[in-house]
Amino acid sequence: MAVSQTQKHEKAPAALEGRLSAVSLFDLCQFLMLNRKTGNLTVRSGTRTAYFTFQDGQVMTALDDSLRDGEAVVLQAVQWSDGSFEFNPGPVAPDRRIEASTENLLLEAARQLDELRADPAMLAAEDDGPRVSRQESFRQTQEKAAELSDLFRSAVDSVEAQAQSLGWKENLYRILAAGEADRALVSASGRIHLVQSGLTTIYDGGSEHDVREWWDELWPRNEGSTTMRQTRIEGGRCLWAARQPAADGEWLVLTVPSPRVPGWEELGLTEDLAHSLAQMDDRALLIGAPSSALAHAALATWLGRRSRSFAEVGWVVEAWPRYDWSALPGKLATYPTSWLRQRGDLSRLADLSGANVLALRGIRSADALRDALELASDGLQVIIAVAGESLPQILRTLELRLGGTDAPNFLRQTIGAVWLVRPGPGPIGTPWQSGFLRSPEVDTRATRS
Numbered sequence: 194m195a196v197s198q199t200q201k202h203e204k205a206p207a208a209l210e211g212r213l214s215a216v217s218l219f220d221l222c223q224f225l226m227l228n229r230k231t232g233n234l235t236v237r238s239g240t241r242t243a244y245f246t247f248q249d250g251q252v253m254t255a256l257d258d259s260l261r262d263g264e265a266v267v268l269q270a271v272q273w274s275d276g277s278f279e280f281n282p283g284p285v286a287p288d289r290r291i292e293a294s295t296e297n298l299l300l301e302a303a304r305q306l307d308e309l310r311a312d313p314a315m316l317a318a319e320d321d322g323p324r325v326s327r328q329e330s331f332r333q334t335q336e337k338a339a340e341l342s343d344l345f346r347s348a349v350d351s352v353e354a355q356a357q358s359l360g361w362k363e364n365l366y367r368i369l370a371a372g373e374a375d376r377a378l379v380s381a382s383g384r385i386h387l388v389q390s391g392l393t394t395i396y397d398g399g400s401e402h403d404v405r406e407w408w409d410e411l412w413p414r415n416e417g418s419t420t421m422r423q424t425r426i427e428g429g430r431c432l433w434a435a436r437q438p439a440a441d442g443e444w445l446v447l448t449v450p451s452p453r454v455p456g457w458e459e460l461g462l463t464e465d466l467a468h469s470l471a472q473m474d475d476r477a478l479l480i481g482a483p484s485s486a487l488a489h490a491a492l493a494t495w496l497g498r499r500s501r502s503f504a505e506v507g508w509v510v511e512a513w514p515r516y517d518w519s520a521l522p523g524k525l526a527t528y529p530t531s532w533l534r535q536r537g538d539l540s541r542l543a544d545l546s547g548a549n550v551l552a553l554r555g556i557r558s559a560d561a562l563r564d565a566l567e568l569a570s571d572g573l574q575v576i577i578a579v580a581g582e583s584l585p586q587i588l589r590t591l592e593l594r595l596g597g598t599d600a601p602n603f604l605r606q607t608i609g610a611v612w613l614v615r616p617g618p619g620p621i622g623t624p625w626q627s628g629f630l631r632s633p634e635v636d637t638r639a640t641r642s
Contacts, residue, residue, distance in 0.1 A: 209280040211392045213238065215484060219271045219302055221278060226250040226295045232283050238276030243269075246285040252298060254290045264291055264298060271302045361398040362407065366426055368396075369449035375486065376513055377447040378437075381408055390486050411445060412436065420531035433514055435531065450517035450527070454497040455490055467498060469610070476609030477569035480578040481587040483615055485555060489515055491614040492554055492578040497521060499550070507550035507574075508542060510561070530556060539564040543573060552576040559594040566595075566607040587611070 218236055225234070229250040236243045242258045243266055255266035291298070365385070368374050374387040383401025387394050398404060411424060411434050421435040426449070435446045457467065470478060480495070482488040492509075493516045499505060504523030511527055518525040528542065539561055543551055551573055553565055562577070569575035581587040588611075592600040 209392060209394055211278060213273055213276045213278060215390065216392060218273060218278065219299065219306065222252070222271070222295065223299060225280070226299070230282060231285060232281050233285060234278065234280045236270055236273065236276065236278045238273040241273070248285055250295060252291050252295045253285060254288070262290055264293060267298055268302055268305060271306065363427065365396060365398060366432070366449055369447065370430060370451060372451050375515060379404065379408060379445040379447060381405065381442050390484065408445065421529040431517070435513055435529070446513055448513045448515060450514040452517045452520040454493045454516050454521060457494055457498045460494055462494065470495065470612060477566055477575040477577060477607050479587065479608050479611045480576065481581050481611065481613050483580065485580045487614055488578040488580050489554060491612070492552055492576060495576065496525065496552065505550045506546065507548035507552070508546065509552040509554065510556060511554040533558060533561050536560040536564065540568060543568055548573065550574045550576070552578065554578045555580070557594065559596060562591065562594055566603065570607050
């Protein structure tokens with residue numbers, strides 16, 4: 194097959210890319226170090242750019258757009274909180290300009306970040322209670338990595354052996370079903386990307402021809418203007434496919450909802466928090482979290498707990514499902530956002546299904562939000578899960594989407610509680626911290642396990 198000169202010189206997509214607001218450069222460098230990655234890392238924040246090379250997880254060189262190099266570039270860049278990064282694996286030049294080990298370099302970066310956190314203004318904004326420094330968190334992660342290294346290698350060998358025994362499509366289904374990726378993006382030209390917690394990686398699947406044929410199987414040409422559809426795959430599982438336009442052509446967004454909904458206790462959430470939230474059945478509950486994945490998990494956790502008390506009948510309105518709601522008692526299922534066409538669609542859905550609960554996740558339509566909150570004022574249990582950094586930001590976003598001078602009062606009347614969920618200060622796996630409010634005007638009461 195002939196390849197044009199343009200195609201030959203096109204830049205290959207990065208194997209790992211994302212936003213610094215989702216994954217900090219400190220955590221990214223720690224990931225590359227622990228996984229002994231080799232390649233080139235480019236980080237951009239506003240007009241600033243920094244370039245790094247890694248060899249077996251060690252930072253070899255660091256250079257910024259002002260032609261400064263060395264450890265100072267790393268220590269400055271890890272403080273950037275907004276921007277983007279991309280990592281391209283592959284061989285790098287053997288010369289090493291940074292003599293310090295990456296572990297010591299990150300420990301020094303952690304010390305400087307701790308000093309920034311110690312600023313009185315930042316301390317006043319944080320909850321009372323014990324705080325774990327970045328240095329201590331880094332040491333704990335290193336110790337845990339050493340303890341689990343043998344188990345990790347054994348697990349990797351097992352997964353690789355399993356993947357080799359499966360076809361590329363079956364292995365992709367397994368990855369999605371196991372929650373190893375939030376979703377897969379499939380282009381009509383034959384590329385597959387995996388998205389997990391804001392990070393995008395390339396999936397090495399079948400040939401471009403095979404992937405294009407698979408696209409046609411997933412989305413037959415006679416589907417017309419439909420924007421989302423379901424397909425049954427191996428084991429009776431359900432694969433969701435949604436069409437998503439992009440600059441380089443249309444992509445399919447694929448998810449395989451997991452039947453395992455995270456449990457209340459395993460996330461470190463407390464009984465008094467559950468009791469408080471249960472008192473808000475007559476008004477809407479707003480769940481806020483720093484990331485979409487956290488907001489989704491918190492929503493699933495709460496729905497799972499409610500369903501153990503009484504079987505729910507209702508819908509979760511979301512762009513793509515991560516959990517199989519039918520695994521819970523009652524009748525609860527995904528209703529795609531693409532099916533909401535006009536004002537009043539949610540009300541009609543609730544009336545036709547006899548729903549007693551309606552959950553919205555990542556909804557951007559002002560009409561849908563207004564409908565949901567009006568349903569809450571009429572007695573329907575409504576739960577809205579959104580991603581945002583703080584309570585004021587979440588409420589301000591809702592006010593802007595709803596519009597009108599009465600939006601603040603309308604929110605106060607219809608939102609009975611705001612539940613803020615965020616990761617704890619320690620390594621991954623520590624209990625989450627949750628704040629609970631009876632109304633947006635009352636100070637947060639922290640609830641910890």
